[in-house]
Amino acid sequence: MKKLILLALVSLFGLSTAWAQTGSLTVTVLGGLDQTPVAGAWVRADGDGHGHNRPHFEGPTDVNGQITFADIPAVEYHVMAGVPPMPPVHGEVEVLEGETATLTLTLPFFEPAPRIAVMPDHDVHFGPVGVGTTFTRMVRVMNLGTLDLNVSIAVTGDAFGLASDAEFTLTPDPMGSNAEVLVTFSPTAIGPYEGLMTITSNDPEHGTIELELDGLGAEIITGGLSVDVVVTDSNGVTTPVDSARVRVSFIRDHGGPRPHHIRGLTDENGNLTIDALPVGIYNVNASKRGVGFASEVIEITEGQTAFVTLSLIPGDGPGGPGHGHHFEIVELAGTVSVSNPDTANPERVLYQLDVDADGVMDYRLNFGPPDYVPPSGAERPANGDAITVTGALMSHGEPPMVHVHTLNGELWWDPRGGRDGEHGGDAGGRAEGFNVENILIWTEVSGTVTDIDVYGSAFYGLDTDNNGTADFVIDLGDNFDLDNPLLPVEGERVTVVGGVLEGAPEALNAEWIIAYEINLNFFRMPGDTDGLNPIDGSTDVTPTPSPIVVSHLVATNYPNPFNPTTNIQFSTPITGLVNLTVFDVLGRQVATLVNENLTAGTYTAQFDAASLPSGMYMYRLTLDNQQIVNRMLLLK
Numbered sequence: 001m002k003k004l005i006l007l008a009l010v011s012l013f014g015l016s017t018a019w020a021q022t023g024s025l026t027v028t029v030l031g032g033l034d035q036t037p038v039a040g041a042w043v044r045a046d047g048d049g050h051g052h053n054r055p056h057f058e059g060p061t062d063v064n065g066q067i068t069f070a071d072i073p074a075v076e077y078h079v080m081a082g083v084p085p086m087p088p089v090h091g092e093v094e095v096l097e098g099e100t101a102t103l104t105l106t107l108p109f110f111e112p113a114p115r116i117a118v119m120p121d122h123d124v125h126f127g128p129v130g131v132g133t134t135f136t137r138m139v140r141v142m143n144l145g146t147l148d149l150n151v152s153i154a155v156t157g158d159a160f161g162l163a164s165d166a167e168f169t170l171t172p173d174p175m176g177s178n179a180e181v182l183v184t185f186s187p188t189a190i191g192p193y194e195g196l197m198t199i200t201s202n203d204p205e206h207g208t209i210e211l212e213l214d215g216l217g218a219e220i221i222t223g224g225l226s227v228d229v230v231v232t233d234s235n236g237v238t239t240p241v242d243s244a245r246v247r248v249s250f251i252r253d254h255g256g257p258r259p260h261h262i263r264g265l266t267d268e269n270g271n272l273t274i275d276a277l278p279v280g281i282y283n284v285n286a287s288k289r290g291v292g293f294a295s296e297v298i299e300i301t302e303g304q305t306a307f308v309t310l311s312l313i314p315g316d317g318p319g320g321p322g323h324g325h326h327f328e329i330v331e332l333a334g335t336v337s338v339s340n341p342d343t344a345n346p347e348r349v350l351y352q353l354d355v356d357a358d359g360v361m362d363y364r365l366n367f368g369p370p371d372y373v374p375p376s377g378a379e380r381p382a383n384g385d386a387i388t389v390t391g392a393l394m395s396h397g398e399p400p401m402v403h404v405h406t407l408n409g410e411l412w413w414d415p416r417g418g419r420d421g422e423h424g425g426d427a428g429g430r431a432e433g434f435n436v437e438n439i440l441i442w443t444e445v446s447g448t449v450t451d452i453d454v455y456g457s458a459f460y461g462l463d464t465d466n467n468g469t470a471d472f473v474i475d476l477g478d479n480f481d482l483d484n485p486l487l488p489v490e491g492e493r494v495t496v497v498g499g500v501l502e503g504a505p506e507a508l509n510a511e512w513i514i515a516y517e518i519n520l521n522f523f524r525m526p527g528d529t530d531g532l533n534p535i536d537g538s539t540d541v542t543p544t545p546s547p548i549v550v551s552h553l554v555a556t557n558y559p560n561p562f563n564p565t566t567n568i569q570f571s572t573p574i575t576g577l578v579n580l581t582v583f584d585v586l587g588r589q590v591a592t593l594v595n596e597n598l599t600a601g602t603y604t605a606q607f608d609a610a611s612l613p614s615g616m617y618m619y620r621l622t623l624d625n626q627q628i629v630n631r632m633l634l635l636k
Helices: 012-016 431-432
Strands: 005-009 022-031 042-047 058-059 067-071 077-081 089-094 102-107 118-121 124-130 135-143 149-156 160-162 167-170 177-185 191-201 210-220 223-230 238-240 245-252 262-265 271-278 282-290 291-302 304-311 328-337 350-352 363-366 387-393 401-407 440-454 457-465 472-475 495-499 513-517 554-558 563-570 576-584 588-598 601-608 615-623 626-634
Touching: 012 328, 022 042, 022 077, 058 067, 058 626, 077 102, 077 457, 102 588, 118 191, 118 210, 135 167, 135 387, 149 160, 149 177, 149 440, 149 563, 160 191, 167 350, 177 210, 210 271, 223 282, 223 291, 245 271, 262 271, 282 304, 282 328, 291 304, 291 328, 328 401, 363 387, 431 495, 431 513, 431 601, 440 472, 457 495, 472 495, 554 615, 554 626, 588 601
Parallel strands: 022 102, 124 210, 223 304, 363 401, 472 513
Antiparallel strands: 005 601, 022 067, 042 058, 042 077, 077 089, 118 135, 135 177, 149 167, 149 191, 160 177, 191 210, 223 238, 223 271, 245 262, 245 282, 282 291, 328 350, 328 387, 350 363, 387 401, 440 457, 440 495, 457 472, 495 513, 554 563, 563 601, 576 588, 576 615, 615 626
């Protein structure tokens, strides 16, 4: 058992006073015509309210298909339940003081079974790969069902191989469980190669899936690249920038091997040198948080070293955040991934771009609000399409965000003479509620997290000049998950990328920013208006602090990514049996950090992964009927 450090005790009395009237809610989930109880269905109950004051509870059903949320605020709730990949069912219920409300939701077509999904679900193309080298592609295998999925992988064909486990089991998970299967291509001679990847499982409907493999052995022709990153002051004096993040993204070649997407940091002299890079056209961009962006398109030729100097330009002009905003323009080419990561809200679409055909997404693409139609009539790409885009590099995050200007040579968005910052997403009902035009200005701001009262609801504020007053309202929406580890903590220093809604109530004495990114981690896609409902109230608003009350499980870990240790901090609202367990991406348990009765309070448990390989891990915190599952990344 890792040592638990008691940080603070939160009394039950202190929690109960946050809600004067409480009751309980029992949700039963049934499936199919025979009304069979569904175990492991994920249930989410969202109560009436705005911002941090909106009660929210979620968790899985037990073996009887039930889950009970005890001592919750006595308000009306919108409840949804589902088992991926089926869409969830919804219901409404009112919880009365001192009573237990009941709600039964029925999944219309439900049969407990494993359900396999493979991405990509088409043939795997390696393209030209240098003779004597190895190129790896990733195939993701997912279990979207409710029973264990047993998987066996076989790869045949000269030069093709498997660099991961050939057999594994994926346990069911409300958010879907998955494994990354690594397929290698190692040509020994110039010429075409063919192979076959066979995936067998106990999925009753898709017991065998075959993916054809093909690649081309090619001669490697290389050149060099030397990148210098500098800043230039008002007197024209340049200074090298150390630890700037440099990305070298392949655009197009001359028929040779397709290189990997390359990332690196500049040295103390502001330089990053790559000795051998396959010939072709590349986009080279550099950034450093708080300093700026820079980008240039270069060509690598045989036996020559290309020299490029990137002078970082600040993201905000002299008019302050959001005014005179300037973004570096990039040109990128690759394969687009189109997905719906939120099964509860399938209308949310995520566009990402893989520029080096390794199965890892290198950029996120912002095509604007869902209803935006470009003047050229161009259509949004489909999953798997090969595309070329130009656009504005708008984010420091990983992967970075690019707002698309042209798609395959057709106009998508007119940056209007460099004023691209005006296309900052969609404010949804916020603009309607404030009676202002729905125009957002893309911006990046840093400061200290505070609280600010907006019409009686507590919101996060951001103090950018350390004068004790919030200069920005950080709008995370009305229904964000209080368990989200990206949520800031009062007093924490954070950087927020988002869209500023011009014309927010003057009485706030603060600008209104809809957050898309917090400390390099994506929180919301631009154009996603879910939870951005009108906020009602008078203009008599004062920026006075209002405490944020935690009424259920909260957990986060820091640092993340980590190597080799990270601290998992969690808060429990009541006394009970607490279990904190860590799993790998295959669902295998690797550590149990806590399994004991704890009183209400805040604790920290340390996870030591010194003996584990790099990769994504998940930790699950449970207490009675509440559960949290968060992810953390080990990088060695």
